[in-house]
Amino acid sequence: MRDSTSKAMAGPRPVVFSGPSGAGKSTLLKKLIKEHENVFGFSVSHTTRNPRPGEENGRDYHYVTREAMQAAINNGEFIENAEFSGNLYGTSKAAVQAVQAKNLICILDIDMQGVKNIKKTDLNPMYISIQPPSMEVLEKRLRDRNTESEESLQKRLHAANVDMEFSKEPGMFDVVIVNDNLEDAYKNLKQALLEEINKVKKAKASS
Ligand SMILES: Nc1nc2c(ncn2[C@@H]2O[C@H](COP(=O)(O)OP(=O)(O)O)[C@@H](O)[C@H]2O)c(=O)[nH]1
Numbered sequence: 586m587r588d589s590t591s592k593a594m595a596g597p598r599p600v601v602f603s604g605p606s607g608a609g610k611s612t613l614l615k616k617l618i619k620e621h622e623n624v625f626g627f628s629v630s631h632t633t634r635n636p637r638p639g640e641e642n643g644r645d646y647h648y649v650t651r652e653a654m655q656a657a658i659n660n661g662e663f664i665e666n667a668e669f670s671g672n673l674y675g676t677s678k679a680a681v682q683a684v685q686a687k688n689l690i691c692i693l694d695i696d697m698q699g700v701k702n703i704k705k706t707d708l709n710p711m712y713i714s715i716q717p718p719s720m721e722v723l724e725k726r727l728r729d730r731n732t733e734s735e736e737s738l739q740k741r742l743h744a745a746n747v748d749m750e751f752s753k754e755p756g757m758f759d760v761v762i763v764n765d766n767l768e769d770a771y772k773n774l775k776q777a778l779l780e781e782i783n784k785v786k787k788a789k790a791s792s
């Protein structure tokens with residue numbers, strides 16, 4: 586039976602990060618996890634895309650074949666999954682449980698389809714949208730990141746347009762952070778999470 590007790594036992598409330606590719610989600614949440622490693626844990630998603638230089642299997646993503654991932658999805662191992670820019674991405678139940686077992690705030694970095702699907706589950710996270718200051722800045726950052734082919738870049742820019750329209754829907758996000766100046770955006774992010782951070786710290790101090 587799903588009741589408030591089982592949710593409470595699952596640990597602190599997770600946080601979902603979403604926003605267009607290149608908005609700065611990874612940059613911000615890596616900073617956050619580094620500064621508060623006893624508070625936050627990252628839900629390591631599965632993906633069929635290739636690792637980028639510097640990315641590590643099991644830390645940034647679990648890199649898998651489409652066949653393996655589809656089989657695991659069919660087997661009911663995923664909370665949500667989506668096709669993004671020609672690849673499959675998904676959050677496994679195990680990924681979230683691994684973080685919650687440590688009593689950490691579970692961070693999910695997922696696209697808009699993921700947000701919609703998580704809203705249908707009983708995960709009950711806080712939803713944070715990371716937005717770029719403009720499409721022009723987003724394109725420049727994505728190009729400067731140097732991780733995408735022109736084709737992949739265009740797919741991401743197209744998805745970003747759809748994403749930015751969709752995220753304007755009232756009630757979709759609890760907090761919207763515009764990542765213009767990185768330090769300011771990070772400060773706003775920490776402020777938005779302050780209460781949850783303090784809750785976890787307090788619980789840890791008294792256990
Ligand atoms: N639905 C869903 N989206 C995911 C998941 N993992 C990553 N994503 C999203 O997939 C998109 C592409 O991610 P990635 O390939 O790392 O590229 P980047 O956003 O350009 O850094 C981003 O919007 C991520 O938030 C997941 O498990 N589920």
Ligand SMILES: Nc1ncnc2c1ncn2[C@@H]1O[C@H](COP(=O)(O)OP(=O)(O)O)[C@@H](O)[C@H]1O
Nearest residue numbers: 606607608609610611612726730764765766767
């Ligand atoms: N506030 C910022 N100002 C300038 N560049 C930024 C800022 N935030 C992130 N970046 C850079 O923009 C690129 C995209 O950021 P990234 O964190 O990879 O985005 P996402 O994870 O949302 O796709 C990266 O090269 C990152 O270093």
